[in-house]
Amino acid sequence: MAFGQQRDHLLNDVSTVLWRERHLLELLVFKLEEERLLLTAGKVRWVNHASREVEIVLEQLRAAELFRAVKVEAAALEFGLETCPGLRSLSQAAPEPWSSIFSRHRQACLELTGEVRDLSERNRQMLAKGRDAAREALNWLTGKGAPPPQGYTASGAPTQGPGGYDEETIELGAVPATQTIGSYTNDKVPGCGVAVEGADYVTDRFRQSQSYTEQGNLGVLSAQQSGLQAVQLHFREPSSNGISGQLTQYWQDWSALANNPSDSSAQATVVQDGSNLASSLNDTSSALSTLSQQTAQNITLMLVQVNQEASQVASLNQSISRGNAPTSSVEELEDQRDQLVSELSRQLGVIVVNNPDGTVNVSLGSEAIVSGDISQALSLTTSRAAPYSLEWSKDKSTHQPSGGELAGMLDVVNEYIPSYQRNLDQVAQSLMGSVNYLMSQGYDQAGNQGAPFFLGTGASDIEVNPVLLANPADIGANASPLPAGSSATNEDGTVAAEVGELPNSQTVTMSVPAGGWPQGGSASAWTGATTTTGVEPDVAHNQLVAGIGQAAASVNNQLTDQQAITTNVSSALQSATGLNADQELTNMVMYQNAYEASAKFISTVGATLQSLISLVNG
């Protein structure tokens, strides 16, 4: 009996050490997870602290290792095993209950080390990339390397460094539920078969619908962001070659003309730079239109995908409700279906309702995309202009989604781009109105009233009056004509100076004919124009750029937050549907306590018996 008692003591010690190690591994997983979150969030500042904490846990783990080696060695000696036996051979050699305790320890440790390996590998990759990027930029700064790539490409998507960050995409939940849930509960040990599935199912569904919602929110913002980023890039601000720089140059040209009103090169410069400015406005306007068309096209393409997914969900629903799965289990079909629904929520921000028979209904607004085994198609409203909306195939009613990438893209085509187009038109109209107003008060070198400088109705069609392009001397730069019959040149330039001074005020006087300045018009265009006050062109343009910047910055911030939320919700879902480590740990602690108690009981019994026997023997 003394023999058995000693063995129990030894094995108990080993088990305690293993518990300690498991605890430390658990802590390590936590610390690594923490480090990963910091890296994902780009909080470089805390990476140092995080890695120091990992260091500390590792230190403790090393100490525990040593301790474990000592204890296991003692046990090995006791059971006649070779030195430094593995946990497997120890568990095989040890009697029950220790054998099953050790095999569970081993399994838990293996899982934990697997997690640690995964996490640290992922962290390592991220860290290596971070370090390389920093090093590359530093080398360039110190003149030892090529300039680092700029953050954005023309498409508005963040460029990727060498190798990109693509491989960082992990597939949460790649392990089917059947293999993870119940990896312990399948065990034959009595009392281990805790019915976790019932409770877990509810949690899953709640978290899953939460995840769908957040996917939808993320979709809106990411679509808005890429749209706004693209808009922003078309404005090339702040830089000297954007519209603001061209405006400044144009006003300067007028002042130069004021200094030398009869100089043909000064006249030509005003006309030329005016032309450049007009075509920049044309280009920006048409770039916005193109962006709008492209986005509409992308919506159509995404809808094709959405419709396909919806019909797939419907057919999966059918298979699930019938419980027939030709080649795979119903759970696998559900996984497939959930993936599709998740995709749908990212694209459309759908509402998902779980039916008792395991099928789901997916709806959008008041209509169902998928109801049981029936799906409904969506299309973009056919009118080729904003505002666009989605049209149901059944009753042809329209719907404006409020979540998902499609909602974000619709925002871009229906809200953002049209409003920026309007603002850009205001810039062009203010430019036309204010310059033309002053031209109406000026006289050209021949003594005639000035012709309108700009013609057109907005940013898309503004142009310099062809009359002036052909003969720049016809610019009405002077406040009064020369006396009749004079052969002198007019050196007054007061009106040109006034045009040059326009950017000094916040508001300008504008001349506005009904229906814009007629193309190919002449001085006769003055009749019928009304005089009004408007925002100065630079100010209007500045407001436009700042507005775009503010909208983009706000969406960027929201997107960062939403990414964190979505990641959290996904992790929560993952921990619910994936390996439920907490649940298992609780169970294990419970069993451990039970075993510890029985071991105590057994050893107490043994001790009592021994004293009894010695008593008897004695």
Add this chain to the structure above:
Amino acid sequence: MLIVSEMEPDLGITLLKEQAASGKAFNHPSDNPTGTSEVLSMNAQIGRFQQYATNAGDGLSRLQTASGALNSVTEALRQVQTDVLSGANAAASDASDRHALSADVLSIKQTILGYAGTIHNKKPVFSGTYGTTPYPQGSTSGISDPESASYDPAAAYAYAGSTIPLSRVVAPGRSVHASVTGDQVFGSGTSSVFALLDRISQDLANRNTSALNGSDLTQLHAALSTVTQAAENAGSLSAAITQDQTNANDTMSSLQDQVGNITDANEDQVATKLDLAEASYQAALETAAKTIQPSLAQFLS
């Protein structure tokens, strides 16, 4: 179960990298919307003040050319004064002397006409807003030879320029005169300084002592003081414009400093941050490389 793409980690250095590459604290309006707006309006202002400095420079050189011409005119009129005084004196009773004096005054008139037509940057400086010689001499104008029977000072010396002086905008909403007009300096027609010189020349030739001592001298004196005054006027305008030019340049450079403060990335700061990021990554990498104890792996195998 879900397939969730993990968010692309920013790693905290995307912005730093962009700053390092461009040397700018922000490269897109969304990086700093307020800053962008400020920079755009300040850049527009810089353009304006650059132009004011240019305008002032143009006005200044015009005025300096005018001042130079006016000083020469003053010298020439002083010479006429000397001629008048010596012609009125008894010592100059000799006919050839008187004719020499008379001819000298006529040639001075031509010199002054030349000065009146001074050109700056291909444009006459005393014609105001008209780009023409202020006192055109030629077949179509009146005859300016006092000996001629058809002598017509009213037509010959009629001022052809504008009475409005040229202006230059030198500050927001402020323009200053950058020229003096010929009519203010030389007069026009019969009351012009040229007609006066013709009369003096005649009086010298005819030895009209009373006129020489009387009205000629008085009018010459008045003409001199007009020209001197115009020169002084041009001088004070120059001084004012110089001040304006300095102001415009100062404002421009202070605006440029401000724009620089807003837009330029602090290179040292960027380098330090990058350095720090690199060190953090390196240290963490080393830790990450040894998370699994070999002994533990062996034990569990």
